[in-house]
Amino acid sequence: MTANGWFQILFFLLAIFLVTKPLGIFMTRVFNREKTLLDRALRPIEKILYRLVGVDENHEMRWTEYTIAMLLFSGVSMTLLYLLERTQKWLPFNPQKLSNVEPGLAFGTAASFTTNTNWQSYVPESTMSYLTQMAGLAYHNFVSAAVGIVLAIVVIRGIARRETEKLGNFWVDTTRCLLWVLLPFCLVGSLVLVSQGVVQNLKPYTIVELTDPQTVRVTDADGKTTSQRVTQQLIAQGPVASQEVIKEFGTNGGGFFNANSAHPFENPTPLANFVELVLIFAIPSGLTYTLGRMTRSQRHGWAVWAAMAFLFLAGITATYWAEAKGNSLLSGADQHATGQQSGGNMEGKEVRFGIANSVLFATVTTDASCGAVNSMHDSYTPVGGMVPLINIMLGEVVFGGVGAGLYGIFVFVVLAVFIAGLMVGRTPEYLGKKIESYDVKMAMLAVLILTFTILGFSALAVIKPFGTAGISNPGPHGFSQILYAYVSSTGNNGSAFAGINANTMWYNTSTAVAQLLGRFFMIIPIMAIAGNLARKKTVPESAGTFPVTGALFSTLLVSTILIVGALTFFPALSLGPILEHLLMMAGKAF
Amino acid sequence: MLDIVFLAATALFVVMAILYVRACERLKGTKS
Numbered sequence: 001m002t003a004n005g006w007f008q009i010l011f012f013l014l015a016i017f018l019v020t021k022p023l024g025i026f027m028t029r030v031f032n033r034e035k036t037l038l039d040r041a042l043r044p045i046e047k048i049l050y051r052l053v054g055v056d057e058n059h060e061m062r063w064t065e066y067t068i069a070m071l072l073f074s075g076v077s078m079t080l081l082y083l084l085e086r087t088q089k090w091l092p093f094n095p096q097k098l099s100n101v102e103p104g105l106a107f108g109t110a111a112s113f114t115t116n117t118n119w120q121s122y123v124p125e126s127t128m129s130y131l132t133q134m135a136g137l138a139y140h141n142f143v144s145a146a147v148g149i150v151l152a153i154v155v156i157r158g159i160a161r162r163e164t165e166k167l168g169n170f171w172v173d174t175t176r177c178l179l180w181v182l183l184p185f186c187l188v189g190s191l192v193l194v195s196q197g198v199v200q201n202l203k204p205y206t207i208v209e210l211t212d213p214q215t216v217r218v219t220d221a222d223g224k225t226t227s228q229r230v231t232q233q234l235i236a237q238g239p240v241a242s243q244e245v246i247k248e249f250g251t252n253g254g255g256f257f258n259a260n261s262a263h264p265f266e267n268p269t270p271l272a273n274f275v276e277l278v279l280i281f282a283i284p285s286g287l288t289y290t291l292g293r294m295t296r297s298q299r300h301g302w303a304v305w306a307a308m309a310f311l312f313l314a315g316i317t318a319t320y321w322a323e324a325k326g327n328s329l330l331s332g333a334d335q336h337a338t339g340q341q342s343g344g345n346m347e348g349k350e351v352r353f354g355i356a357n358s359v360l361f362a363t364v365t366t367d368a369s370c371g372a373v374n375s376m377h378d379s380y381t382p383v384g385g386m387v388p389l390i391n392i393m394l395g396e397v398v399f400g401g402v403g404a405g406l407y408g409i410f411v412f413v414v415l416a417v418f419i420a421g422l423m424v425g426r427t428p429e430y431l432g433k434k435i436e437s438y439d440v441k442m443a444m445l446a447v448l449i450l451t452f453t454i455l456g457f458s459a460l461a462v463i464k465p466f467g468t469a470g471i472s473n474p475g476p477h478g479f480s481q482i483l484y485a486y487v488s489s490t491g492n493n494g495s496a497f498a499g500i501n502a503n504t505m506w507y508n509t510s511t512a513v514a515q516l517l518g519r520f521f522m523i524i525p526i527m528a529i530a531g532n533l534a535r536k537k538t539v540p541e542s543a544g545t546f547p548v549t550g551a552l553f554s555t556l557l558v559s560t561i562l563i564v565g566a567l568t569f570f571p572a573l574s575l576g577p578i579l580e581h582l583l584m585m586a587g588k589a590f
Numbered sequence: 591m592l593d594i595v596f597l598a599a600t601a602l603f604v605v606m607a608i609l610y611v612r613a614c615e616r617l618k619g620t621k622s
Contacts, residue, residue, distance in 0.1 A: 064611055064612070064615050067611050068608055068611055071604055071607045071608055071611070072604065074604075075600060075601065075603070075604035078600055079597060079600055079601075082596060082597065082600070103592035103593055103595075103596055104592070104596075106596070107596040107599070107600075438617065438618055441617070442614065445614075516603055520603075520607050521607070521610060524607065524610050524611055524614055525614055527611075528611075528614040528615065528617075528618070532618060
């Protein structure tokens with residue numbers, strides 16, 4: 001680890017701290033339908049949209065109506081994306097004449113982008129036409145992010161409102177989120193990325209002559225190896241910047257190119273890298289301030305932020321330490337950081353990013369449910385690769401996905417105040433609302449669906465040939481690849497241990513089911529808690545009320561997250577990265 | 591054929607999710 005690396009990491013956290021308040025205030029104003037600077041331009045568009053589709057903007061919904069509207073919207077959007085993928089060959093904006101996407105892959109990708117997972121078991125530049133990328137994938141990048149954000153807003157309203165069944169209007173919230181929050185920031189953000197060299201065009205791919213032709217050995221389907229002289233290169237391009245910015249700002253993560261943010265056309269400079277990192281955490285961090293502002297307990301919002309920041313620092317410290325230390329089996333190689341080299345474990349990492357910016361990206365993208373990568377997590381040391389895995393296993397509540405991070409940590413808040421209530425023998429309260437058995441049951445349903453899906457699918461995949469056929473390494477590393485696939489899918493993260501071949505019927509369909517369960521079957525009980533809280537009266541604070549505004553609450557919240565995560569996933573981790581680390585220490589690699 | 595299977599699976603999932611919403615709502619009505 002170097003001082004320079006730590007300076008960059010802490011500077012990033014400072015930047016996140018600084019954007020939290022202004023963004024939080026802005027989102028509060030947008031969702032409370034208060035005045036903003038953008039109203040003059042956007043309010044007329046908003047009114048026209050409601051008139052066109054027949055939405056009554058003053059109609060407020062119960063949690064059930066809100067949730068069903070969200071489900072139907074997501075179902076229709078997913079179907080449209082599936083059909084678009086299956087017909088892209090006959091549609092415009094396909095200069096490379098790419099064929100229709102295979103049914104299993106189209107289904108998996110449709111589920112993946114609808115759930116904000118953006119898991120990609122294909123090579124985008126040779127699979128998806130420009131139309132599919134723009135009207136299908138980028139569209140979902142926006143709307144799946146908007147859905148996550150508005151659900152978090154409903155949870156906040158559930159806490160803040162009293163004695164009401166009404167929690168807002170799904171169509172109004174989603175429209176305002178798209179028009180006021182996502183589109184304006186992405187418009188500016190994409191121009192910033194273009195200024196750094198991210199490409200944005202609709203041109204066919206360019207063929208260039210290599211200045212240094214190469215001779216490569218190619219093995220055909222029959223196993224015969226021949227030498228080939230390569231003199232040309234096909235350079236993929238397209239409308240990258242417009243997709244890149246929402247990829248991070250909406251914590252989606254699906255890259256325009258297979259190499260994702262390691263590709264120089266997606267992430268060309270250190271400044272572009274920094275901007276992309278800030279974009280990932282901006283909304284999730286801002287929403288903690290929105291939580292405090294809308295519930296009139298700003299200190300509670302900051303207490304949640306502090307718990308998240310602590311877990312972020314703990315994760316980055318462990319990953320940075322493991323990767324900077326390098327691989328103990330490479331005894332002959334110089335792995336020390338110097339002015340000439342990053343040192344440490346540089347396999348799967350870009351030299352231009354080095355260790356610090358690679359591990360920072362890996363930690364941020366798995367703390368959030370983003371899944372964008374600028375290095376390959378499969379190539380990390382066992383401990384370094386375990387931290388991204390744990391980040392997702394904890395429910396991606398360390399700032400988390402847009403909206404998903406906040407409503408995810410809300411489950412742990414409910415459990416934390418319940419545990420605190422048990423300790424002092426009083427009915428637990430949360431910001432003036434009594435937490436009852438129904439709320440705790442719903443919170444546990446949200447936790448258990450993730451556990452059931454991750455461990456169930458992983459167990460099935462490791463004992464069946466259709467599961468083990470996808471792994472590229474034996475032993476505990478192969479197990480980690482499978483576990484990561486289901487953790488990432490269920491957690492709607494989308495990053496992968498890149499060694500796994502997931503473009504098979506089994507992985508395309510099973511990860512799609514995991515993504516759908518992890519997204520929607522987690523959301524439903526959380527929405528039920530929000531609906532139940534909104535109905536309740538508030539009770540005045542008393543001497544027995546557990547304060548949710550200070551360091552004690554943050555500590556209890558962190559402990560609850562870690563205990564639930566450890567009790568659930570420690571056995572699985574011990575079979576994967578922990579065992580691999582111990583075997584590496586004993587001189588065995590996989 | 592696979593197209594029909596996948597489109598039907600999508601519709602089935604949405605129906606199941608809506609039933610889950612109803613089940614969670616009903617659970618509120620039962621004594622705990």
